Amino acid sequence: MELFDVFKTITNHPLNQGRTINAILGFIRWQIASRLLDRPVAVNFVNATRLLVSKGMTGATGNIYTGLHEFEDMAFIMHFLRAGDSFVDVGANIGSYTVLASGAVGAKCISIEPVQKTFLHLMDNINLNAINKNVEALNIGVGNENGVLKFTSEMDTVNHVMSDSDEGIESIDVMVRTLDDILEKFEPLLIKIDVEGFETNVIAGAKKTLSNQTLLGVVMELNGSGNRYGFDEDFLHGVMLDYGFNAFLYDPFNRRLLPINGKNNKSGNTLYIRDADAVNSRLESAPKFSTSNGWTI
Template structure:
């Protein structure tokens, strides 16, 4: 609980409003203990999520509006109806719901673990965006085939290592294969250390100039698979991307360095991105405009 309180008080959306933030946290903690059934949370003005106690990937949105504030706000301000967003490691679908329910963009959401995939599809159905979202219950890698995944960690499962025993087999394809020459504007990759192999199967996608931004988690989780995530950074730089930070309330891109915790934002064609961000309409989260 102490860690959660610290997260809430230091979150960019709640910082400076400690009483309101803590009241929301403790209200959720109380109600989720009294009512153990899933409830519908109003995510943004035009989107909703199924949430329940302990659901990794959702409760941070309840406490703080947008769990990964800068990255989620960047998505909301960058995308437009008709754009293509790719959500690799979609989990319960928070990013997909923002892209397709709030903004109206098309999404391809990829989630390999069957139970988590069920949560994802339930959130898509809740928002009635089946016509905007393609969901794939597969993994991504450098080639087609199959991989073993853990299955006992709720929404925190990952590609299994030799030490894992409670595992399932999952079909795997490459990003280039599933896109079939479609080009996304924005790509989000959160695959618990397997990012290297995802990008090894995405050579055409990375080379496509229509791909303007990538949100990717590089927190050394790849070490357990023998991957050096410095290589990912160099790969993206070689394709013309640069690391950037985003200040959502100011709609401002800033120079930044690669993060070793949480997500790193890579962009290219900076003038295009700045124009999109500045021209985006207001988004309402918990009654506040961003």
């Protein structure tokens, strides 16, 4: 991300309104400290949780600069889940969502990350927050059938299943399973899917999971990256509607779901909700959480 884009993200972020100078100073402090130390640093996250972050970890450093990098979606995870609920993090990366769900809330989690190098960072954050008993971490990919696929391996938060346009990029072979296979004995209340464009195949392998009425929500990245595989995200949106979900935005400050037509074009993630009344009731009654930059939401 270019420096101008980083500053734009920092200054426009909802949790940096009224504290822009402090946020920029925090960015500068991190840039200096991460270079001087040249090793992972444990930073405060939400409530008593922490993240082990290294220079160049795009999503994780975003949490340092803003408190919650993906504000609406991360706040939704915290406000919706309760201790003991079941959550699935597909495309966990270094574990920001896993730490929120299991560390800040106390939910049970299956956390899935295909790239081994990133998976080790995920395990570091699980261990740092002592949430091993609540989290089952799997170093595999997710797709429409069980097998093996090639993944890019050196692209940080945007590692993905190799496409025809990825010729010459470093890759690794990864075992892949369907969500229905992985979740055979696990009934999630909420699933987050962030697989850099491969969402269509993940959903295709989750027919039983999505048909289970216990599942009330899916947070899914639909940002156009499915084009690399020839996937149609509008078609995928229709598939989610067929399963009985509707699309929403979330307003964390007012704790309300906001219905939308089509997928969310404001950001990369769309909230797909089944039984909005039940979900809104949970959101309204959730406890408040404290972020590292001084907000209570």
